[in-house]
Amino acid sequence: MEEYNITEHNFVPKHLILDEKDVVELLKEYNISIRQLPRIFVTDPVAKALNAKKGDVIKIIRKSPSAKEAVFYRVVVNA
Amino acid sequence: MAEISKKIDRITFGLLSPEDVKKLSYVKIVTPELYDKEGYPVDGGLMDTRMGVIDPGLTCRTCGEKLKECAGHFGYIDLARPIIHVKYVRVILDLLKSTCRECGRILLDDKEIAKHKTYLDGLDKRDVISRRRRTKLIKESLKNIRKCPHCKEKQYSVKIEKPTSFMENDKRLTPIDVKTRLDKIQNLDAELLGFNTEHAKPSSTIITLLFIPPVTMRPSITLESGERSEDDLTHKLGDIVRINQRLFENINAGAPEVIVEDLWDLLQYHITTYFDNTLTDVPPARHRSGQPLKTLTERIKSKEGRFRYNLAGKRVNFAARTVVSPDPEIEFNEVGIPKQVAMDLTVPERVTQWNIERLKKFVEKGPKTYPGSNYVLRPDGRKKKITDETKEQLLEELQPGYIVERHLMDGDIAIFNRQPSLHKMSIMGHRVRVIPGRSFRLNPAVCYPYNADFDGDEMNLHIPQTEEARAEAEVLMEVQTQLISPKHGLNVIGCMEDSVSGNYLLTREMNLSKEEAINLLMNIGVNDTSKFKKFKSQVTGREIFSILLPKDLNFITKNRDDEEVIIKDGELIQGTIDSDIIGEEGGTLIRKLHKDYGEDETLRILSIIFKLGIKALEINGFTTGINDTDLEEELVNRIKQVVNDTNKEVKNLIAKYHNNELDAMPSKTIEETLELMILQLLNKVRNKVGELIAENASPKNPTIIMANSGAKGNILNLAMMSALVGQQALRGRRIEKGYEGRTLSLFKKGELSPKSKGFIESAFKEGLDPTEFFFGAMTGRDSLMDTALRTPKSGYLYRRLANALQDLKIEYDYTVRDANKMIIQFKYGEDGIDVAKSEKGTINIKGLIREVTGK
Numbered sequence: 001m002e003e004y005n006i007t008e009h010n011f012v013p014k015h016l017i018l019d020e021k022d023v024v025e026l027l028k029e030y031n032i033s034i035r036q037l038p039r040i041f042v043t044d045p046v047a048k049a050l051n052a053k054k055g056d057v058i059k060i061i062r063k064s065p066s067a068k069e070a071v072f073y074r075v076v077v078n079a
Numbered sequence: 080m081a082e083i084s085k086k087i088d089r090i091t092f093g094l095l096s097p098e099d100v101k102k103l104s105y106v107k108i109v110t111p112e113l114y115d116k117e118g119y120p121v122d123g124g125l126m127d128t129r130m131g132v133i134d135p136g137l138t139c140r141t142c143g144e145k146l147k148e149c150a151g152h153f154g155y156i157d158l159a160r161p162i163i164h165v166k167y168v169r170v171i172l173d174l175l176k177s178t179c180r181e182c183g184r185i186l187l188d189d190k191e192i193a194k195h196k197t198y199l200d201g202l203d204k205r206d207v208i209s210r211r212r213r214t215k216l217i218k219e220s221l222k223n224i225r226k227c228p229h230c231k232e233k234q235y236s237v238k239i240e241k242p243t244s245f246m247e248n249d250k251r252l253t254p255i256d257v258k259t260r261l262d263k264i265q266n267l268d269a270e271l272l273g274f275n276t277e278h279a280k281p282s283s284t285i286i287t288l289l290f291i292p293p294v295t296m297r298p299s300i301t302l303e304s305g306e307r308s309e310d311d312l313t314h315k316l317g318d319i320v321r322i323n324q325r326l327f328e329n330i331n332a333g334a335p336e337v338i339v340e341d342l343w344d345l346l347q348y349h350i351t352t353y354f355d356n357t358l359t360d361v362p363p364a365r366h367r368s369g370q371p372l373k374t375l376t377e378r379i380k381s382k383e384g385r386f387r388y389n390l391a392g393k394r395v396n397f398a399a400r401t402v403v404s405p406d407p408e409i410e411f412n413e414v415g416i417p418k419q420v421a422m423d424l425t426v427p428e429r430v431t432q433w434n435i436e437r438l439k440k441f442v443e444k445g446p447k448t449y450p451g452s453n454y455v456l457r458p459d460g461r462k463k464k465i466t467d468e469t470k471e472q473l474l475e476e477l478q479p480g481y482i483v484e485r486h487l488m489d490g491d492i493a494i495f496n497r498q499p500s501l502h503k504m505s506i507m508g509h510r511v512r513v514i515p516g517r518s519f520r521l522n523p524a525v526c527y528p529y530n531a532d533f534d535g536d537e538m539n540l541h542i543p544q545t546e547e548a549r550a551e552a553e554v555l556m557e558v559q560t561q562l563i564s565p566k567h568g569l570n571v572i573g574c575m576e577d578s579v580s581g582n583y584l585l586t587r588e589m590n591l592s593k594e595e596a597i598n599l600l601m602n603i604g605v606n607d608t609s610k611f612k613k614f615k616s617q618v619t620g621r622e623i624f625s626i627l628l629p630k631d632l633n634f635i636t637k638n639r640d641d642e643e644v645i646i647k648d649g650e651l652i653q654g655t656i657d658s659d660i661i662g663e664e665g666g667t668l669i670r671k672l673h674k675d676y677g678e679d680e681t682l683r684i685l686s687i688i689f690k691l692g693i694k695a696l697e698i699n700g701f702t703t704g705i706n707d708t709d710l711e712e713e714l715v716n717r718i719k720q721v722v723n724d725t726n727k728e729v730k731n732l733i734a735k736y737h738n739n740e741l742d743a744m745p746s747k748t749i750e751e752t753l754e755l756m757i758l759q760l761l762n763k764v765r766n767k768v769g770e771l772i773a774e775n776a777s778p779k780n781p782t783i784i785m786a787n788s789g790a791k792g793n794i795l796n797l798a799m800m801s802a803l804v805g806q807q808a809l810r811g812r813r814i815e816k817g818y819e820g821r822t823l824s825l826f827k828k829g830e831l832s833p834k835s836k837g838f839i840e841s842a843f844k845e846g847l848d849p850t851e852f853f854f855g856a857m858t859g860r861d862s863l864m865d866t867a868l869r870t871p872k873s874g875y876l877y878r879r880l881a882n883a884l885q886d887l888k889i890e891y892d893y894t895v896r897d898a899n900k901m902i903i904q905f906k907y908g909e910d911g912i913d914v915a916k917s918e919k920g921t922i923n924i925k926g927l928i929r930e931v932t933g934k
Contacts, residue, residue, distance in 0.1 A: 030894060036901050066921065067910035 007049050013062040015046050018073070023057045026073060040074040052076045093278025100288040105129050105141045106154035108291055111320040113309070125316050126294055130154050133298040151293025156319065158287055159326040160343050161254040163243040165351045165358065166376075167284035172239055174261060174281050177221045177272055180247070181232035183263025185271055186221045188228040195271050214273035241360045243347055254347075258285045286350065291316060311372040315353045315364065322346045397424055397542040403497075404533050406520035407693065411572060411686055412558035414495050414509035414540065415520025416487060418449060421513045424542045425453050425484035426491055432479055441485040442474055449486060449513075456482035487511050487542060492552045494541040495521070497529040501877065504528035504564065504571055508556035524578075524689055525558060527663045528571045559682040562673055565915040570670055572682075573663040574689050576790050577701070581692030583788035584699055585620035586656040591698070592616065596623050599698060603690040620695070621651045627687050629676060635929065636660065636667040639789055658789025661688055670918060707782040708801035708844050714775050718768050718802050722840060725764050726833060729757050733831050757831070758806070758813055761838055765805035769798040804839035804847070807858040813837055814854055823850060 006012055018026065027034060034057070040047055042054055052058060056076045064070040095103070109123040120126040126133075129140040131151030139149035163171065178185055185192065195217055202209055225234050235248045245252040261284065266276040274281060297310035309317075326342040352364040355376035363371040379385050399420045406415050416424075430438055444451030445465050455463045455473050458480040463473060477483075487493075491511040500506055507528070514520055519538055526532060543549045554560070564571045574582065591599065596618035597611050610626050625646075634646040637659070644654030646668075660668045672681040710718070735741050736753045744752045773794045776783045785791045799805065807814055814837035820828035826835040834840070837854040841847045847855060886898040893911045895904035914920050 030892065030902065030905075032900070032902065036896075036899075038902060062909075064909040066908065066912070067906070070906065070909035072905055 005049065006045055012046065013060050015050055016059045016061075017050055017052055018057045018059050022059075026057065034075055037073055037075040039077045041079040042076055043079040047076055054078055091278055093275065094280065094283035095290060096280055096283045097288045100155050100290050103153050104155040104290070105152040106291075108154050108156045108316075108320055111317050111324065113313070113317070114307075118307075125291070125313055125320065126299070127154065130291070131293040131295040133294055149295070151295035153293060154291040156289040156291060156316075156323060158289055158346070159323055159330055160346070161258050162286045162289075162347050162350045163254050163257065164284055164286050165243055165354050168239060168243055171257060171261070171284050172237065172245065173218050174264065174269075174272065174284075175237045175245060175247075175252075175257065177218055178260065178264050178268065179227035179230060179232055180234060180260065182227060182230040183260060183268075184227065184229040184265065185268035186224045186227060186234065187217070187271070192267075192271065196267075199271070211273065214271065217271055218273075242358055243351055253343075254285055258282060258287075261285065289319065289350065311366075311374060312353075314366075315349065315372055315374055318349045318364075319346065319353060322349055395541065397544055399424060399540045400537055402518045403521055403531060403536050403538045404516075404518045405523045405526075406514075407523055407690075409512055409514075409520060409522055410510070411522045411524050411682055412508075412510055413512045413522070414493055415512050415514040415516075415518075416493070416540065417517050417519070418513055418515060419517065420540075421487040421511070422446070422449060422451070423453075424487045424540075426487060426542060427456070427482045427484050427544055430477060430479050430481040430483060435477065435479065438483045438485070439474060439477060441483055442470065442477060445470055450488055452483050452485040454484040456484070487513065489513055492543060492549050492557070494543065494552055494556065495519075495529075495538060496541070497531050497536065497538045499874065501881075502528065502564075502566075504561045505530075506556065507558050507561050508552040509558060524572055524575060524685075527573075527575070528561065528564075559678040562669070562678055562681060563915060564664075567664075567919050568914050568917040569665045569919060570673065571663060573666040573669055573685065574658070574661045574692055575663060577696050578689045578692030579658045579662055579788050579790040580701060580785055581694070581696035581699075582624065582656045582661060582688065583790070584701075584784065585691070585695040586624050586651065586654075587620070589620035589695065589699060591618050591620070591623070593618055595698065599623065599691070599694055600626060602694050603687050605687060623695075624656065624688075624691065625650045627684055627691060629672075629680075629684075632672075632675070634668065634671050636671075639787070657787070661685075662789055665919075701781060701784075703781040703785065705844065707780055708797065708842075710772070710801050711775070714771065715802075718771060721767050721771070722764060722803065725760055728760055729833055732756055732760075736831075753831070754813065757833070758808075761806040761813075761833055765795065765798060765803065768802045769794045772798050772802060798842075800843045802842050804842060804851070804855065806833075807837035807839060807854045809837075809858060809861055814857060816857070823853065825850070 007015060023034075030036075034055075037057065040052075040058060042048070042052065047058065050058065054076055058074050058076065060072040060074065062070045062072060106127045106129045107123065108125060108127070110121060112121045112124050113126045114124075115121050120128050127140075128137055129152065131141075131149050132139050132146050135146050138145055139152070141152045142149050187195070195213065198213060199210060226232070227234060237252070238246045240246045240251070245257060261282040264281045266274075266280075269276050269281050292312065294313075297312040297316075299307050299309045299313065302308055322342060322345050326339065326346055329339050329342060348361070349364070351358070351361055352372070353374055356363045356372055356374045357377060357380075364374075365371050377384070382388065399416075401417070401420070409415055428434070428438060438452075441450065441452040442455060442465060445467070446453045452465060455465060455477065457463065457476075463469060465473060489510075489512055493509050493511050494506060495509045496506040498505070505528070507525070509521075512520075519540065521529075521531070521538075529538070531538065543552050558572070562570050562572050593611075593614045593616050596614060600606075600611070600623065605626060614622070628646060628649045628651070630649040632646055632649045634644075636644050638644050638654055638657045639659045640655070640657075642654050644656070644660060645652050656668075658666070660666055669681060669685060672684055676684075732741070732753060736749065741749050741753060743749045744755070747755070773783075776797075778784070778787075782792065782797050783794075786793050786797060809816065814822055817823055821830055822835055822837070826832075834850070837858070839847060839851040839855060841851055887895055887903055888897075889907045890896055893906050894902050895907050896902055908914070908920075912920060912922065
């Protein structure tokens with residue numbers, strides 16, 4: 001069967017890898033260390049599809065019924 | 080007790096080795112005797128005063144301190160033979176299985192040992208989960224290795240036999256055998272198996288020296304007869320010492336091995352039950368009375384154990400518990416307290432020069448006449464009970480600085496609670512109202528937040544004892560502060576049942592004479608006569624209702640009928656009041672009042688609206704009876720027609736199915752399709768009948784009034800009483816249970832007719848025929864079981880959820896974080912809305928615009 005790109009699926013919200021500058025800014029905005037971010041496994045299907053490495057921060061833009069769009073960040077960790 | 084000058088930095092758990100035991104002990108126990116002839120603790124006995132003292136007057140021989148100052152010291156028993164510790168059998172088994180029976184090395188070759196070691200060493204010290212996962216993996220991989228990679232010795236499988244024995248090839252391993260094997264295990268190997276060898280050696284899982292807890296941990300009780308009753312632990316330890324002694328004697332005397340082994344097993348039994356007396360395959364050790372002993376594990380474990388009972392469970396004074404009953408005459412924020420209870424619960428009041436005369440009166444009345452007092456506290460902290468003898472003296476010495484504990488009186492603040500406390504509204508502050516009788520009274524309007532009814536419910540009452548506690552109860556907990564629930568932003572206190580019916584009728588159609596109207600209003604406590612000036616000789620219900628509203632209230636909303644309810648400048652000019660306006664959970668008017676006029680005013684208005692409804696109903700007269708379900712003949716015929724039509728349709732469907740003319744729906748068989756279509760048809764019948772009844776029902780019908788106003792019941796309930804009960808369903812399907820291919824023996828096999836599968840054509844009023852009744856009983860029983868089983872299950876589910884979420888907190892930057900400050904959500908609820916200030920989690924923009932533009 002042909003490999004399906006899951007990031008194109010309607011149910012998968014938009015995932016982006018943040019570049020380093022944005023990560024620093026993000027951590028500054030919330031006054032946190034990278035350990036305080038929610039986590040995502042490198043083995044997560046979406047992380048794999050994005051080719052994310054340990055330590056990357058993924059920005060997720062989800063659809064929300066009450067706020068239209070909700071932004072979320074997750075740091076990639078080893079499984 | 081010595082002053083505590085150290086702070087706990089960390090706690091390490093480990094196993095006590097025999098050397099540790101010796102080092103920590105102050106006494107070696109050698110004799111089972113407890114006291115000598117004079118009743119003095121025997122040296123080397125279990126009550127040795129070197130292990131602490133429990134008698135006043137004696138001093139501890141280790142630290143020289145007296146009772147309550149010396150926390151006690153440990154001792155030990157030298158066991159004649161090693162004993163397996165029950166709580167470690169699994170650990171021992173793992174060790175035996177994972178190591179060589181000959182050389183004691185782990186059953187891994189050097190290469191693999193190195194591999195696992197580098198992994199474990201590389202782990203974060205705090206990462207216990209990964210460490211545990213890896214050691215488990217290692218143990219798993221060693222299960223079936225039959226040859227030692229180090230000494231090439233053949234390995235056999237080891238099994239547990241009942242509680243504490245190990246079997247290798249059907250040969251029993253004695254604790255001595257086990258111990259010699261464990262002794263051979265090297266630290267490095269043990270670490271791969273999950274041991275922190277710094278604090279726990281594998282061989283320490285076998286007991287050679289038994290650690291004896293201090294006497295202070297197992298105090299004896301002196302009975303009234305002067306007889307001493309020892310603690311269960313002391314009893315058990317006595318058994319151990321006795322058997323141990325006999326075992327020593329027999330070994331030294333060179334007794335036959337059989338006898339020694341029997342005694343050894345007995346010692347094993349006693350030590351096992353000393354640790355845990357609730358094991359399934361060990362008969363519990365008992366008192367002479369036959370009641371099982373409470374040993375170490377039972378002291379700690381479960382609901383009555385140390386954690387849940389003593390540490391997590393807080394017991395309090397100044398509390399009361401009784402049955403609750405309703406009293407609509409008291410205010411929402413009041414609680415009726417029986418005089419008997421009020422004379423037991425007290426409020427401390429500090430004597431000052433301004434209140435001394437008043438407080439003296441309480442002291443004078445004493446504990447037996449009502450507004451009296453029970454105790455007087457002197458400034459030195461001593462508590463004096465007020466009795467006939469002490470009264471005069473206390474009255475004389477009473478002066479500023481003293482505290483009088485006077486009886487509970489009207490207006491004091493109390494904290495009222497009903498379990499299960501799932502809400503913050505399950506515990507609210509109420510004002511005391513002392514009443515006759517023996518039960519607590521509460522206004523029926525606050526039943527909803529407490530989830531209380533009066534079929535025997537009991538509630539708890541607490542009296543705050545400090546100024547701070549009273550202030551908190553008033554400001555944070557009193558009923559009016561709890562009108563709006565933080566879980567959805569709607570009111571949890573509102574009008575209910577008769578009050579809703581009454582307001583509905585009043586604002587829909589009632590007209591009163593001027594006298595009647597004024598009488599009604601005065602009755603509910605509205606006595607501002609200036610408000611009555613605008614009344615003409617005939618007063619409408621809406622005008623009466625409007626009197627209660629604030630003058631400047633402008634509000635437009637919709638009621639249950641989707642009719643607009645318009646309030647302009649405090650006048651209800653259009654619309655009928657129903658449960659959507661003033662009811663519990665989503666009474667829009669209450670929400671509006673709360674927002675614009677504050678909680679105190681809302682509670683006041685709500686309270687009079689509540690009373691108005693009830694009094695209006697009393698004037699109008701309201702009763703519901705069997706003739707509410709009478710239908711006109713014409714309507715009965717139309718209903719019959721609907722039912723017959725459906726029956727025919729079902730028949731046609733079945734015929735079609737038998738002629739193979741039915742097309743299957745996607746992903747369904749033809750049979751499933753038929754069932755689905757029939758069920759749809761039959762379910763529709765009841766709704767159709769409900770609609771017919773609703774259309775034709777008289778608006779004067781009390782049952783209809785209750786259903787339409789949202790007070791109680793709905794049209795379907797009425798349809799079931801007057802027209803037909805409808806299809807009975809089990810697990811979302813028509814009834815299929817019973818005989819093979821049929822539900823009851825009077826039907827044909829494979830019959831698909833509505834009647835044979837639980838469709839009830841009769842109504843409750845006309846009565847059900849036997850088959851119908853049977854089907855009704857089936858579903859009735861099913862739903863009864865379902866609720867009985869689901870309640871505890873969902874309760875536990877909720878408890879776990881609440882425990883998991885309890886320390887999440889919204890920070891000032893709107894992020895949701897846990898106790899470790901880990902981010903859970905970047906913006907609370909994705910939208911940052913404070914639900915308590917919203918309406919059902921959203922913001923009513925339309926209402927806001929209307930408010931701002933004034934339209």
